[in-house]
Amino acid sequence: MAAAFSGADERLAPWVVPAAGEGRVFTLAALKPSAKPFSSGDKARDEAAVDALALDLDAWQNLFYADRRHRLLVVLQGTDASGKDGTIRRVFGRMSPLGVRTVGWKxxxxxxxxxxxxxxxxxxxxxxxxxxxxxxxxxxDVLVPVVQGWIDERQTRQRYAHLNDFERLLTETGTTVVKFMLHISREEQRERLQERLDDPTKRWKFRLEDLEARKHWDDYQRAYEAMLRATSTPWAPWIVVPANSKLHRNLMVATVLRDVFASMGLSYPPDDPALAGLRID
Amino acid sequence: MAAAFSGADERLAPWVVPAAGEGRVFTLAALKPSAKPFSSGDKARDEAAVDALALDLDAWQNLFYADRRHRLLVVLQGTDASGKDGTIRRVFGRMSPLGVRTVGWKxxxxxxxxxxxxxxxxxxxxxxxxxxxxxxxxxxDVLVPVVQGWIDERQTRQRYAHLNDFERLLTETGTTVVKFMLHISREEQRERLQERLDDPTKRWKFRLEDLEARKHWDDYQRAYEAMLRATSTPWAPWIVVPANSKLHRNLMVATVLRDVFASMGLSYPPDDPALAGLRID
Structure with missing residues (x-):
């Protein structure tokens, strides 16, 4: 199953990581974290669009559940403070808690x-x-162990292949896999971590280990780039989301997901003829 | 651990099922599904209150997660069309999907x-x-098998004891268990099932088996009454929610939960001294 969104939206194309063998060379550094390809240029309008999209996604979820012929896995990756939690709250936050599950991997x-x-x-x-x-x-599993040197290059390549094979299994058996890499700059991360530290209601989220990872910023960017190159596949491509702007990040993720649902050809199951004209007493 | 809410709210007391041995005799039929003990009498005001409570609960969830010293299990029981899904959507729907999990037991x-x-x-x-x-x-497991006659009285009593023991384990090891029985009338169920049947976007939810259970309405009410009597305990009492009015149902459930959180003495974890004055570069 090819990803539903490929090529559907011109604004998206530059942010989809080419699959290996596609020819186009991918470098993460060429993608600006401050870009806003999905923005209208008007903040209030973008905010209203995110509100509307979040409600749309709730309606799509209802139909998606009724249809019951698809499965959807959304992957959010990104460094500390790249906005994974915020994306979930804002983009999926209008769905009923019955309709969406999340797992935070530790x-x-x-x-x-x-x-x-x-x-x-x-x-x-x-x-x-x-x-x-x-x-x-x-x-x-192909980021921390790579930067820390726990696995060597051969093992890393082996893991990339495992991941691609695993996602091929999922997509070929009915799961749509949509992978977002939330892309922020080093300076944006600094501001957000400092903010977390300065806010008494957020300080408890701060861990000194986060700073260890930050010291290896360049190593992580390299590990991300290698991972994106090796694991963006025709069946489960990576989308890089420029995420310095939270508003833009939400707008882009919500738009892509709306388009994914819209391309699925969802419908309500056929009526059970036994129910026609039934009166309940 | 005694339930946090017992006695906290005068309006609630008549709807809390007495624990065995408390003396007060409990009959489900004495509780009117159309009652609105938590209503202000003004619909717009009640609606605004539910909106505000749902946002409150989101804020409480954040603090609850940060505090990390409690666990909360909310149980929703009720016949078909009693409004379990609607309660989840409306009462928990403003929490981030990261903050609340649901399981629909089939x-x-x-x-x-x-x-x-x-x-x-x-x-x-x-x-x-x-x-x-x-x-x-x-x-x-003490409703369907009882009505269907799959288990006899001795086995049923044995199961009540299992359930009470299980919840004692949970509460004594840090879990607050809040159990709501959504109480609707036979006529209200008729209207809701007919509505489900007549709405092309909801018809797929309708199962002919639902009508089988409806035929045994009185048996189910008896099974519910026996279950409520036997499994309302000091550590995990049952709350009957008059639920003919969806608005009232949401208002009552949200109010009780807000009071549960408010009674927990939640706080942010103490600051890590290592973070004092830290500047990130």
Whole structure:
């Protein structure tokens, strides 16, 4: 199953990471985190558009659930403070809690480490009519271990192949996989982390380890770039979302998802003839 | 741990099912599904109150998660069309999808039937800082099997004891269990089922089996009454919500939950001294 959105929107094309073999060379540094390709240029209008899209997505979710012939997995990746939580709140926040599930992936437990690294992931993929949002994902396994040097180049390439094969299985068995990489600048991250630190209601989210990862900013950007190149596939391409602007980030993610739903050909199940004209007493 | 809300609100007291041994005799028929004990009498004002409460609950959820010393399990029980889905959408719908999880309990799978009936339930209870909403619950196991005659009286009493013991374990290890029984009249159910049938966007939700259960309305009311009497405990009392009015139902459930949060003494974790005055570069 080819991704539903490829080529559908001209504004999107430059932000879709080419699949290996497509010819186009991809460099993360060429994509500006401050860009706003989906913005109308008017802030109030963009805000109204996000509101409307969030309500649209709620309506789409209802139909998606009724149709029950598709499964949707949304992957959100990005550095600390890139806005994964905020995206979930704003883009999926008007859906009923019954209609969308999220998993925030943290360091694996002892039981999880006693299995292959996709074991815990596979257990959480969506079923028929379900929407699952991964807050971080299986892609953490080709980021931290690469930067930390826990796995070498051969092992990293092996993992890229595992991930592609896993997503091929998912897409060929009825799951649409939409992967967003939230792309912010080093300076934007600095501002957001400082803000988190200065706000007494947010300080508890701050972990000193976050600064360790920040020290390796360039290494992580390189690891992200290599990962995006190797795991953007025709069946599950990566979309880079310029995310310095939270408003733009929400607008772009919501627009892409709306287009994904719209391209699915969703419909209500056929009426049960036994129900025609039935009066309940 | 005694339930946080007992006695806190005068309007609530008549709707809390007395625990066995409390002396007060409980009959479900004495509670009017059309009552509106939490209503101000003004519809617009009640609607505004529900909106405000839903936003309050979102703020409480943030603090609840930050505090990380409690777990919250909300149980929603009620006949078909009693409004469980609607309650979840309206009361929990302003929380971020990251902050609340729901499980809709259906007939057990083959693997689930190969275990005790609380096995699948236990696997889904909330962890520290988590809110879980059960859409139907372990209480289905003392309703359908009782009405259908699959279990006899001795087995039913045994199950009541299992349920009480299970919830005692949960509450004594840090989980607050809040159980709502959404109480509608037979006529109200008729109207809602007919509406579902007549609406082309809702008809797919209608199952002919729903009418089978409706034929046994009185048996189910008796099974509910016996269950409420036997499983309302000091640690996890049942609250009957008069739910013919959707607006009142939402108002009452949201108010009770707000009071539960407010009684928990939630706070942000203490500041890490290592973060004092830290500037990020």
């Amino acid at each position: 360091a694996p437990s002892e039981a999880e480490r006693a299995h292959d690294y996709l074991w815990r992931i596979h257990a959480q993929v969506p079923g028929d009519g379900e929407i699952m949002v991964f807050n971080r994902s299986h892609y953490e | 007939a057990p799978s083959e693997a689930e039937r190969a275990h005790d009936y609380l096995w699948r339930i236990h696997a889904q209870v909330p962890g520290d800082g988590e809110i879980m909403v059960f859409n139907r619950s372990h209480y289905e």
